Amino acid sequence: MGIVRKHFLIVTSMMVGTFLLILGFLYFLLPVYYNQTKEQEIKQSYLSIVKELDGQSEADIRTKMIELDKIDPNLYLLLEDEEGEILYPDEPIAATYSQSDNHDQVGIWTNRITSQEGQTFTLQGEYGFQSLFVINRTLLFLFPFVLVLVFLLVSIVALIYSRLSNRRITAISEVTRQMQSLEPGLSCPVEGHDEVAHLAKDINVLYQHLLGNMEELKRENERTQARRKQEADFVRMTSHELKTPIASMLGLIDGMIYNVGDFKNHEKYLKQCREILQEQSHLVQSVLEATTLDIGEQREFEFDLAEAVRKELSPSLHLANLKQLQLDLELEPVIVRANQLFLLKAIKNIVDNAIRYTVEGGRVRIILKDHQLLVENQAEKLLRLEELEQIFQPFYRPDYSRSKKDGGTGIGLYLVQQVLDQHGFTYQFEAVDDSMMRFTIDFSQS
Structure with a gap:
């Protein structure tokens, strides 16, 4: 599988998975969080009312009940005396409060307050509000359509990203294939300062070193060939230099062996043979010095x-x-x-x-x-x-x-x-x- 396809599948999977996690959070956790937060806000309003009414005169309590009941539309207040008689509101409509507004989240809090006269009252706060679970049903209905739309958008974005992110790698790959020919002047394009750019720089440096080493090997091969030719020429010349004196000395020795003419004078020609051998000894010593010379x-x-x-x-x-x-x-x-x-x-x-x-x-x-x-x-x-x-x-x-x-x-x-x-x-x-x-x-x- 190519890198573009791999990136496409990976990016698509990650983005779709992220979207599903977000939808799961919205579907399951957001309503719970909203309900708890909303309930705490209403309760804080109720407790502030209890605090404000506690210790007031009975007349002030009745008067402020009308104003305080309008602070939070999701909170309904009910005031009773010690005998259970409802002092506020004047009409008993609390029982139908939550049903009339179709609230699916309801509850009641009860606290006792004392007036300046020392009389004890019971203050009830009934709350009710619409939760977000109704929205969940709407999300569940729209989920298939939203999922298809998101998948299409994610696929397009992932495809564009995959192609753009691998464009430089593709260019580097094309140049490296051309480098197999070892032609000079080739270099990978270097764009940006990320890992791909460092890779392109490293390939360029490596290729230049390779060309340099190849050129050095070529020169060394030429030098080796030249040295081999010199050695062959040297051996040939050495053979030529040794051939003539050896033949000359063989002739002298043959003449002495067979006592031909003046060669009967062995003492004279033995001295000549010794001189020839001495010259050849110097020659051999010089040849050895030349062949063993290696300054390196x-x-x-x-x-x-x-x-x-x-x-x-x-x-x-x-x-x-x-x-x-x-x-x-x-x-x-x-x-x-x-x-x-x-x-x-x-x-x-x-x-x-x-x-x-x-x-x-x-x-x-x-x-x-x-x-x-x-x-x-x-x-x-x-x-x-x-x-x-x-x-x-x-x-x-x-x-x-x-x-x-x-x-x-x-x-x-x-x-x-x-x-x-x-x-x-x-x-x-x-x-x-x-x-x-x-x-x-x-x-x-x-």
Whole structure:
């Protein structure tokens, strides 16, 4: 059963029941209340007459009886002396009083009064009036017609009320059905300040939160897909990086096993095999660091980056001195909120690369101020734009660095990118003039 029909039946039943209770009260209780009230009013009039006549002279009593008898038309007075002789009224009409007026409520009160002369009189008060029981018969006759009329009026009022009271709920229901499509811009109409209005507001807030969560899930799904693609690309590149040295070392070992040509010199080629294994060990270690990097599981806190960088870069600065590089170090106190272990490792990779690829006797500048870190070096060769676009890819190394013995694994800047991206720091790697490369990190959003 719908709410409109339920409200209609409930309101109709309540109003008809209320009307029946009112009719029952009018039929049964009102006449009784009226009769008792009317009788008390007449009795008060009678008692006031008794009080006024008591103690008066006999002449005054006879004179006032005529005036007092007219006070209440429903009260008839009768005065007798001690011998029972009627002194008022002059004609004996008391016996026919109630019958002549067709009164259905009658009664008699009797009191004794004493005159100034000491004579005792009996004062009777007979009352009679028409009760409301006659009206009950009229109500009983009209009851069926009144009931039908009331039922029709109540039904109309209940129907209008039911439809109006459920109009907002119906509108909210229609909007919520539309919300199943999760289309943006939908909202329930909010009218008034009652419970229905609060319900509409709560639905709107819930729907907006749902849309927000759906959008966040969508973005998270896109990020997950991107991470999965990166992981697949990373695994593919790792396999490629391992494939060539493994094949090379297998060739060396086969040559030594079968003593082919110069491979008879086992000591020479065993050293080469060891060098290849050592390089691959460094590569595997870098790969493990890249695959286990998860800053989200580590605790972040605020610390002085200048002091931490000075301690972390101490070995790298000694290396720069050994290479006789011109080192400019300017570190101002800067408070950042980050994972100190990973951030310092990323900065160390940047500085190590700068020192590694600086020309002999060249300059390296490390400047930390105004929430920015600048690492500049006088590079052996400036990177071209297409090389800068690929420099953060795993295992990517410019052609000139591949030929060098200390060309690295190609994982360092990839790790730097992962650390800075997960912290939300902005960064840039660029050539600033004909000889300098600059790596900039902005910590202003930390």
